[in-house]
Amino acid sequence: MIGILTFIIVFGILVVVHEFGHFYFAKKSGILVREFSVGMGPKIFSHIDKDGTAYTLRILPLGGYVRMAGWGDDTTEIKTGTPASLTLNQDGLVTRINLSQKRVDNKSLPINVLSYDLEDKLEITGRVLDETKTYSVDHDATIVEEDGTELRIAPLDVQYQNATVGGRLMTNFAGPMNNFILGTVVFILLAFVQGGVQDTTTNHIQVVENGAVAKAGIKNNDQILAIAGKKVSNWSDLTDAVDQSTKELKSNQTIPVTVRSGKTTKTVQVKPEKSDGSYFIGVRPGLKMSLKDKVFGGFQMAWNSALAIITALKNLISNFNINKLGGPVAMYRMSNQAAQAGFASVLYLMGMLSMDLGIFNLIPIPALDGGKILINLIEMIRRKPLKQETETYITLAGVAVMVVLMIAVTWNDIMRTFF
Structure with a gap:
């Protein structure tokens, strides 16, 4: 039980800190962060702040994610004929589109959606009492998805693609950067817990x-x-x-x-x-054991860990062996061993994994932060962005590679652990 709890805490902290980096710099760059989630799966709690970000707590305590307008798979799909309800303000603008049967508003207008444009024209068309009507949608309107999660709509001007290239570059780098910061802080804390370096x-x-x-x-x-x-x-x-x-x-x-x-x-x-x-x-x-030694030693441990990870990565590339990789199962096994060894071992594991996560995410594979950073740099050199379709295809190819690799690594971990 202690091993499972350690795994959840360590993995959760690493991912949430990583995602907070994306979240913070996306907001600074003018990108609408539609959702910041702690946990995965069904929603337990949700709150929308004045900037339009929905903060959600989900039932599975395994990491979290940031949902930025126009980034990755952030899309709002409404099938033709979908029943919905519209909340209108005194000017007749739609301020809320409810697609969920879980959150019924008796004062809203029922509609069967025929078409919509929530990015450019900001309008929605549907059947109301056997009559086809089109309504203008407020720029800051919200949409309640089928699972009951309420989010801001994502007009083009607040989407990821419309931020400056520098803002997008910093947003993509901020996740790994936060992992490096976390790893260094954890190693400094470890130095104090150990009584020295x-x-x-x-x-x-x-x-x-x-x-x-x-x-x-x-x-x-x-x-x-x-x-x-x-x-x-x-x-x-x-x-x-x-x-x-x-x-x-x-x-x-x-x-x-x-x-x-x-x-x-x-x-x-x-x-x-x-x-x-x-x-x-x-x-x-x-x-x-001096104060200076502890602080400096924490930085030194972080640096040495990063060098060791980079060396291991170079060796993996030059002589690929799937047994050198580990997924969630391997991470659980390491967490369990660290928990048995004590708090200092858990801190060491967290520091190593945080540095590892930061470095791994900087690999220039399209599905990772490093791939997005590479695209940002190419855009800077070309002085114009890649076509949206081209970027999408590249990203999908990277995702496919990562999914296949993750399945293979996880299966290999299971076979090594249990058989």
Whole structure:
């Protein structure tokens, strides 16, 4: 249960923070944000603010999304003959189009819709008491969709395509940018939770609770001087010594570890623990604990994480292997393991995943933010936008690739996890 809860919280925070970046800069660029949703699926709660954004809370606590006017699959489809009801103001302008049977307004005008234009001409035509009538629609009118969600209509002047290219570029970049900011903040918080940042230049160590060296009586901030006769003066020496001394290790065999605790030096027998084909003795690098070290260390951890992710991505491109990718199932497995290891491990996982999400979204695939940014840059160079149809086809191709890849990755995760 704790693993599921950790997965929901971590995944939810990552996605909502990402989407908030798009939301904030879209509004700054004059783009109408029709909906900002926390969660997915059926709506639980909705509120429209004075700027026309519907803030919704949905039943499945898995991330969220931003629905911008004219962006992606944001469309309002009304089939011919659809029954609806219109709310008119004192000037005869339609201020509300209700397509839902869940929210009946007895004072509204019933109509069967024949045609509509809610982007340019702002009008709706339909049958009213066996008579065909056309009504003008107010620029800031709302439409109640079939599921009961009430949104602003999306006239052309507030659509994504009509914002400046710079505004669109910033709107697309803001999602990954927010993930980088979140990742850095989380790593700084992790440094404070840990009491400091790792210092790999020393042989002082931190002990993993219930790990191999903890069972042998070694404590936090002790110095490991040697492992199986191999001298240790820093973290690199320590990991090399562990690798060398466990290469031909037999079951239940121990290795000698020389340790200094205060003024006392002693040698104890440690039984390494095997996990995923490698041996571990249950230690982490020692800590630097000043305020400056913690803050700077948080930035350093974020930077190192980003470099590691970029390196892994380059290796994946040069030598593709689907086992190197992970989807929601893999993320749940990592969340469960982190939850079992404690709060610091959850923070580390969140920081890594936030940096990962930011970098992944900058890949120039049309379905991702990076693809949209590439289109924005092309428009800047050409000094004119791509044809709407061309951009749509490119985006659909990218979506198709991402859907196929996600299905393959998720299936592979399931097979690796459960079979």
